[in-house]
Amino acid sequence: MIQRAASQVDELHVILCHDASRDFDLFQKSSMTKQPTVEDRWRWLLQTFKYQDNIKIHDLSEDGIPPYPDGWDEWAIRAKKLLADNHIQANAIYSSEPKDAIRYQELLGVDTIVIDAERSFMNISATQIRQEPFHYWDYIPTEVKPFFVRKVAILGGESSGKSTLVNKLANTFNTTSAWEYGRDYVFSHLGGNEKALQFSDYDKISLGQAQYIDFAVKYANKVAFIDTDYVTTQAFCMTYEGQKHPFVQAMIETQPFDLVILLENNTPWVNDGLRHLGTKEKRKDFQELLKQLMYENNIPYVAITSGNYEERYLESIRLVEQLLNDKKEQNNENSNYENWSK
Numbered sequence: 266m267i268q269r270a271a272s273q274v275d276e277l278h279v280i281l282c283h284d285a286s287r288d289f290d291l292f293q294k295s296s297m298t299k300q301p302t303v304e305d306r307w308r309w310l311l312q313t314f315k316y317q318d319n320i321k322i323h324d325l326s327e328d329g330i331p332p333y334p335d336g337w338d339e340w341a342i343r344a345k346k347l348l349a350d351n352h353i354q355a356n357a358i359y360s361s362e363p364k365d366a367i368r369y370q371e372l373l374g375v376d377t378i379v380i381d382a383e384r385s386f387m388n389i390s391a392t393q394i395r396q397e398p399f400h401y402w403d404y405i406p407t408e409v410k411p412f413f414v415r416k417v418a419i420l421g422g423e424s425s426g427k428s429t430l431v432n433k434l435a436n437t438f439n440t441t442s443a444w445e446y447g448r449d450y451v452f453s454h455l456g457g458n459e460k461a462l463q464f465s466d467y468d469k470i471s472l473g474q475a476q477y478i479d480f481a482v483k484y485a486n487k488v489a490f491i492d493t494d495y496v497t498t499q500a501f502c503m504t505y506e507g508q509k510h511p512f513v514q515a516m517i518e519t520q521p522f523d524l525v526i527l528l529e530n531n532t533p534w535v536n537d538g539l540r541h542l543g544t545k546e547k548r549k550d551f552q553e554l555l556k557q558l559m560y561e562n563n564i565p566y567v568a569i570t571s572g573n574y575e576e577r578y579l580e581s582i583r584l585v586e587q588l589l590n591d592k593k594e595q596n597n598e599n600s601n602y603e604n605w606s607k
C-alpha cells in the first residue's frame with residue numbers, strides 16, 4: 266500500500282502508531298519470542314524507505330486512547346496535532362479499509378483513497394505474520410526478517426564436529442552460517458598459532474564473532490547457524506589466561522541464542538595445527554567448563570551425546586524444526602533440554 270500511495274503523491278507521510286498496552290497484548294497473543302520495540306519499528310521503516318525521499322516517517326502514540334473503534338475522537342485530535350506540528354496539509358488519506366473513509370472525512374476533513382480493499386495484491390495481515398512468521402516468511406520485508414531469524418549456536422570443544430555440523434545444517438535449511446571468528450583471528454592476527462594469544466585478544470574475538478553473526482542473521486532464511494558462542498570464547502580465555510574476560514561476559518549476557526546445542530566430545534580428536542586440548546583429560550575438563558559456564562549464566566542447552574555423526578545431524582535437524590515451529594508453547598517446553606540444573 267505504501268508503494269502504491271507513494272507513486273500517486275508528491276509527498277507521503279507514513280504514521281507509525283503505537284500503544285504500549287495494546288502492543289504488549291498483541292505480542293502476548295502472538296507466537297513471537299520477543300516483542301519489537303517502537304525503535305525496531307522505526308528502523309524497519311527508515312531502512313526500507315531510505316532511498317525514497319518523498320516518504321517521511323512519523324510516529325503517533327495512542328497510549329491511553331480507548332481501543333479502535335471506540336477512540337476515534339481522541340485519535341483524530343492526536344493525528345491533527347501531529348499533522349499541524351509537522352506543517353503537513355494532507356490532501357488524501359490512504360487506507361485499505363473502506364469503512365474508515367467516512368470517519369477520516371468527518372474527523373480530519375480529508376478524503377480517503379482506498380487501496381486494494383480486497384487485499385488481492387498483498388494478501389496478508391499483520392496478525393497472520395505475528396502468528397506464523399515462518400509460514401508467511403516471503404511476506405516479511407527484508408529489513409524486518411532479521412528480527413525473526415532464530416540463532417542456533419553449536420558448541421563443543423576442539424574436534425567435536427561443530428564446524429562440519431554447522432555447514433551441514435546451513436546447507437539443509439538453505440540458509441547462512443557464521444564461522445568461528447577466533448580461528449580466522451588466529452590466522453589473520455597471530456600467524457596461525459594460538460600460542461601467541463593473550464588476554465587482550467578475547468574482546469576482539471568476541472566482537473568479530475558478533476559481526477559474523479550479524480552478517481549471517483541479516484541474510485538468513487529463518488534460521489542462522491553459529492559455530493561456537495561467547496561461552497566458548499570465555500572458556501578458552503579461562504583455560505589459557507586463567508581468568509574471565511569482562512567484555513566476553515557482557516557479550517554472553519546481552520547476545521543470547523535461541524537454541525544452544527552442545528556436542529559431546531566423543532568424536533576422534535584431529536590435530537588441525539590450531540588445537541592444544543587433545544588429551545582425554547583436557548577435552549573432558551573443557552567440556553565441564555562449558556557446562557559450568559552455561560549453568561552460571563542460566564543458559565539452557567541441549568546436549569547431543571551420540572558419537573555417531575549421522576545421529577548428531579538428524580537430532581540437530583529435529584531440534585531446529587521444533588524451533589521453527591511457529592507455536593510458542595512447543596518452543597518453550599522442550600523436553601530434550603538437558604537443563605543446566607541437572
Ligand SMILES: NC(=O)c1ccc[n+]([C@@H]2O[C@H](COP(=O)([O-])OP(=O)(O)OC[C@H]3O[C@@H](n4cnc5c(N)ncnc54)[C@H](O)[C@@H]3O)[C@@H](O)[C@H]2O)c1
Pocket residue numbers: 266282283327330331332333334335336337338340359360361362380381384387388389390391
Ligand atoms: N482508537 C481508535 O478508535 C482509532 C481510530 C482510528 C484509528 N486508530 C489507529 O490508527 C492506526 C491505523 O489504523 P488501521 O486500522 O488503519 O491500521 P492497521 O495497522 O490495521 O493498518 C495500517 C494500514 O495498512 C493497511 N493495510 C494493512 N494490511 C494491508 C494489506 N495487506 N494490503 C493493503 N493495505 C494494508 C490498512 O488498511 C491501514 O490503512 C491504528 O494504530 C489504530 O489503532 C485508532
